[in-house]
Each structure stands twice: as structure tokens, then as C-alpha cells.
Amino acid sequence: xxxxxxxxxxxxxxxxxxxxxxxxxxxxxxxxxxxxxxxxxxxxxxxxxxxxxxxxxxxxxxxxxxxxxxxxxxxxxxxxxxxxxxxxxxxxxxxxxxxxxxxxxxxxxxxxxxxxxxxxxxxxxxxxxxxxxxxxxxxxxxxxxxxxxxxxxxxxxxxxxxxxxxxxxxxxxxxxxxxxxxxxxxxxxxxxxxxxxxxxxxxxxxxxxxxxxxxxxxxxxxxxxxxxxxxxxxxxxxxxxxxxxxxxxxxxxxxxxxxxxxxxxxxxxxxxxxxxxxxxxxxxxxxxxxxxxxxxxxxxxxxxxxxxxxxxxxxxxxxxxxxxxxx
Amino acid sequence: xxxxxxxxxxxxxxxxxxxxxxxxxxxxxxxxxxxxxxxxxxxxxxxxxxxxxxxxxxxxxxxxxxxxxxxxxxxxxxxxxxxxxxxxxxxxxxxxxxxxxxxxxxxxxxxxxxxxxxxxxxxxxxxxxxxxxxxxxxxxxxxxxxxxxxxxxxxxxx
Numbered sequence: 001x002x003x004x005x006x007x008x009x010x011x012x013x014x015x016x017x018x019x020x021x022x023x024x025x026x027x028x029x030x031x032x033x034x035x036x037x038x039x040x041x042x043x044x045x046x047x048x049x050x051x052x053x054x055x056x057x058x059x060x061x062x063x064x065x066x067x068x069x070x071x072x073x074x075x076x077x078x079x080x081x082x083x084x085x086x087x088x089x090x091x092x093x094x095x096x097x098x099x100x101x102x103x104x105x106x107x108x109x110x111x112x113x114x115x116x117x118x119x120x121x122x123x124x125x126x127x128x129x130x131x132x133x134x135x136x137x138x139x140x141x142x143x144x145x146x147x148x149x150x151x152x153x154x155x156x157x158x159x160x161x162x163x164x165x166x167x168x169x170x171x172x173x174x175x176x177x178x179x180x181x182x183x184x185x186x187x188x189x190x191x192x193x194x195x196x197x198x199x200x201x202x203x204x205x206x207x208x209x210x211x212x213x214x215x216x217x218x219x220x221x222x223x224x225x226x227x228x229x230x231x232x233x234x235x236x237x238x239x240x241x242x243x244x245x246x247x248x249x250x251x252x253x254x255x256x257x258x259x260x261x262x263x264x265x266x267x268x269x270x271x272x273x274x275x276x277x278x279x280x281x282x283x284x285x286x287x288x289x290x291x292x293x294x295x296x297x298x299x300x301x302x303x304x305x306x307x308x309x310x311x312x313x314x315x316x317x318x319x320x321x322x323x324x325x326x327x
Numbered sequence: 328x329x330x331x332x333x334x335x336x337x338x339x340x341x342x343x344x345x346x347x348x349x350x351x352x353x354x355x356x357x358x359x360x361x362x363x364x365x366x367x368x369x370x371x372x373x374x375x376x377x378x379x380x381x382x383x384x385x386x387x388x389x390x391x392x393x394x395x396x397x398x399x400x401x402x403x404x405x406x407x408x409x410x411x412x413x414x415x416x417x418x419x420x421x422x423x424x425x426x427x428x429x430x431x432x433x434x435x436x437x438x439x440x441x442x443x444x445x446x447x448x449x450x451x452x453x454x455x456x457x458x459x460x461x462x463x464x465x466x467x468x469x470x471x472x473x474x475x476x477x478x479x480x481x482x483x484x485x
Contacts, residue, residue, distance in 0.1 A: 001350050002350070003330075003348050003349065003350045004349055004350060005330065005349060006332060006349035006393070006395050008395070027393070027396070029391075030391050030392055030393060030396065031373055031388075031391050034352065034373075034390075034391045034392075034393065035372050035373050035391060037350070038371065038372055039372070047349065047393075049393070049395065049396055051396055052399075075385075098462070099376065099461055099462020099463075100386060100440070100443070100444065100447075100449070100459050100460075100461075100462050101376060101379055101386050101387055101388045101440065101462045102373065102388065102391075102462065104385040104386055104387050105387045105388065105391065105392065232458075232461075233457070233458050233461035234461040234462055
């Protein structure tokens with residue numbers, strides 16, 4: 001790890017000002033930044049520690065929804081009784097992520113900004129070519145081992161997968177990122193990176209995530225996060241689905257449905273085509289399974305990850321049937 | 328460009344002064360600067376759990392924590408959990424009782440994680456213990472004995 005200067009911010013404004021200097025980066029939980037600094041991917045010259053700021057780790061839930069401060073820890077949000085009750089997909093997405101130690105460290109703002117686990121991205125010495133690290137240098141993953149790479153929102157520029165679980169749940173539930181000067185839906189916060197893989201979010205220099213708000217809804221209350229992976233715990237998703245469901249009073253017809261995917265795309269992936277195909281339909285497995293396939297429109301596999309195109313719709317289907325009380 | 332910073336760290340109830348480069352992790356500060364070598368360096372990238380310590384009573388990975396970040400926090404390492412008179416912590420005793428290790432390298436991290444796991448109340452079943460201890464890898468594969476030790480220590484603590 002290259003050395004850097006260390007600055008402990010005493011206010012959010014202080015942190016934002018300090019972050020304007022060249023090659024400066026904010027440090028929260030450290031679980032992504034220090035990891036990538038050790039890999040040689042992140043080479044900050046200045047690290048701005050925001051973990052001593054007060055008042056940014058709150059979790060407040062009322063009838064309007066939830067407001068979560070950027071420094072709230074993953075574990076604190078996952079275990080919060082009101083988050084569990086009103087936004088189960090959010091709680092589950094966090095509980096099923098990482099390990100107990102990492103969930104005590106990583107913050108909600110930092111969680112959104114985690115970087116891909118692409119092994120080629122993470123190893124600059126062995127694989128100098130990476131359009132995400134060094135635009136125009138090529139993609140070392142193409143033709144390599146890509147079992148966990150993305151099939152949606154990819155191009156020959158980059159096939160890296162966005163690894164986060166929480167963001168899929170937030171995208172499904174129409175959550176919004178609070179950047180102070182502006183509020184950005186989580187879905188728009190992440191840029192599609194098929195043609196500019198080095199730009200992942202709309203965050204500008206000197207901007208800082210202050211928190212996340214999640215509007216309350218029936219679908220949010222009746223939501224779940226289903227994560228399928230190669231080992232039972234402490235593993236990234238092979239494919240995951242965050243779904244929320246509201247039925248009409250006949251308890252059978254779909255009134256509102258939310259579907260977002262993790263582990264299969266270059267960003268947290270809202271599957272609006274699936275939602276539109278299901279609104280007004282009866283909740284039946286065959287109907288749901290047929291609609292779920294629409295999530296894979298435009299999916300491309302460059303090799304070992306072809307299985308995700310089959311797996312993801314099945315994960316969506318099982319998750320929807322689960323929140324519908326039928327699985 | 329090496330600049331050092333002066334830190335005061337509260338470790339196992341004692342105050343330690345040290346002068347380190349900003350990039351020094353809590354793990355390296357403990358092992359290299361303070362010679363508290365009970366905390367182990369396994370992967371050094373947040374994947375194995377061998378470096379687990381407690382910061383303000385919560386289990387964290389010291390390899391992904393800067394020493395500078397935890398100034399003013401209470402740090403507890405494996406050296407700090409036995410009683411003053413040398414009596415082992417009940418989780419340490421349970422690990423011995425159940426032979427919950429082979430080579431022993433992951434053991435300090437397993438024990439620090441287990442102490443926190445029990446305190447968090449995530450020991451309702453063997454399945455729950457396995458889930459909440461999944462951040463601590465054991466390459467010798469002593470998992471069954473680790474689960475037995477955690478279960479027994481949790482029952483004793485109730």
C-alpha cells in the first residue's frame with residue numbers, strides 16, 4: 001500500500017472541502033478502500049477519515065419511510081426492528097452480505113460505493129489491461145475466468161459485475177441518495193457503464209453521500225431479498241432478487257410489484273419489464289416465471305457465466321412466489 | 328514522503344503512544360509496533376477473520392482498519408479477554424475443552440469473534456452459530472468443534 005496523508009474531518013463540510021484536493025478519497029468503514037489500496041487499485045494521496053463525524057449514523061423510520069444516515073453500519077440497519085418490519089428486503093440484503101465483522105465496519109454510504117470483485121480489476125500487476133482502471137487499455141476478463149461476471153449492462157469494454165446486495169433492495173424500493181445539494185434516486189445514482197466503465201456513479205468531486213431515504217409502501221413492507229450463491233454464507237451473489245409485492249383486495253391480482261437484480265449486472269438492476277408484465281395479472285407460478293424471463297432481455301454471456309441467464313429468472317420467480325405466500 | 332503521525336490508542340484498558348505512518352493498519356500497529364502478536368495476520372484483505380479484534384465492543388477486522396481511525400475508541404485484543412488473575416475467558420476454556428483448533432492460527436480470531444457472537448445473541452442454534460461465525464475461516468477444518476465450543480460457552484453465559 002502506498003503511503004498517504006491522513007486527515008480527520010470534523011464536519012461534513014470540512015470533509016467535502018478536503019475531498020476536493022487531487023487524489024483525495026473519503027474513508028468510512030475502510031472495507032473497500034483499504035482492501036483496494038492493498039491490491040494496488042486505489043492509490044490515494046490523501047485519506048479523509050469521516051468516521052469521527054457525529055450525527056450521520058441515525059436510523060429513523062416513520063409512516064413516510066426510512067431515513068438512514070450515511071455512517072450507519074450495515075449491522076445496525078440490518079438489525080433495526082423497524083427496518084426489519086417495514087423494509088424486510090433491506091434488512092435481509094444486509095444480513096446476507098459479507099460477514100459479521102465486515103457488517104460492523106462497513107457503512108451504508110460506503111456499501112453503495114463498493115467496487116466490483118472482478119479478479120482482473122483487482123490485480124493490476126498481473127493484468128494491466130482494465131478499462132475500468134485505465135480507460136482504453138482493454139478488458140482482461142474477456143476470455144478469462146468469468147463465472148461471476150455480469151450478463152446485463154455489459155459490453156466488450158467491461159463485463160464486471162456490481163457486487164452489492166443492499167443497492168438491489170434500494171433500487172427495487174425507489175430509495176433516494178441524499179447528496180446534500182441534490183437528491184438522486186439510487187437507480188440513477190449508478191451509471192450504466194457499458195461504454196464508460198471507469199464512471200460508476202454520478203458522484204462529483206467534493207460530493208458526499210449524507211444518507212439514504214426509502215419511501216414506505218405496501219410493496220416495501222411485503223418484500224424479500226433472495227440470494228443464491230456458491231457457498232451458503234459469506235459469499236457474493238451468483239444471482240439475487242429483491243422483490244416487493246402488493247396484491248389487490250381479491251388477494252390474487254398483482255397491484256404493485258418491484259423487482260431488482262443483484263450479481264448479474266454492471267449496476268443494481270431494476271427489472272421494469274418484469275414488473276410491467278405482471279401488474280394486473282393473477283399471481284400464478286407459470287405467469288410469474290414467463291414474466292421473469294423478460295429480465296434477461298439483452299443479456300450477453302462471454303463464457304462461463306451463461307448459467308446466470310437461466311438462474312436469475314428462477315431466482316426472481318421463487319422470490320415473488322415467496323412474498324406472495326405461495327412458496 | 329514518509330510522514331508519521333502520533334496516536335494514542337486504548338488497548339485492553341491501557342493507553343499506548345505510537346508514531347506511525349498514516350497507512351499503518353490496526354493489525355500492523357498491534358503486531359509490529361506494540362508487539363501484541365496474539366492477533367494474527369492471515370489474508371490481510373478482509374477475507375479470513377484471523378485478525379478479528381473488538382472496537383468499542385464490536386468485532387471488526389483489524390487488517391482493514393487504520394490505526395489512526397480508532398484513536399479514542401476502546402480496542403480489545405485476544406490478550407485482553409482473560410481475567411486479571413490469569414483465569415481463561417469462558418470462551419477460551421470452551422475452545423480448549425472441545426479441542427476447537429488444530430494448528431491454532433485462526434484461533435485468536437475465532438475466539439474474539441465467538442465472544443462477540445455470544446454477546447450479540449446469535450447463538451440460538453448450530454445453524455445460527457455457523458452463519459454468524461462464517462467470517463472466520465479455519466483451514467484445518469475444525470468447524471464442528473468450534474461450533475460445539477461456541478454453543479457450550481453460550482449456554483454457560485445464559
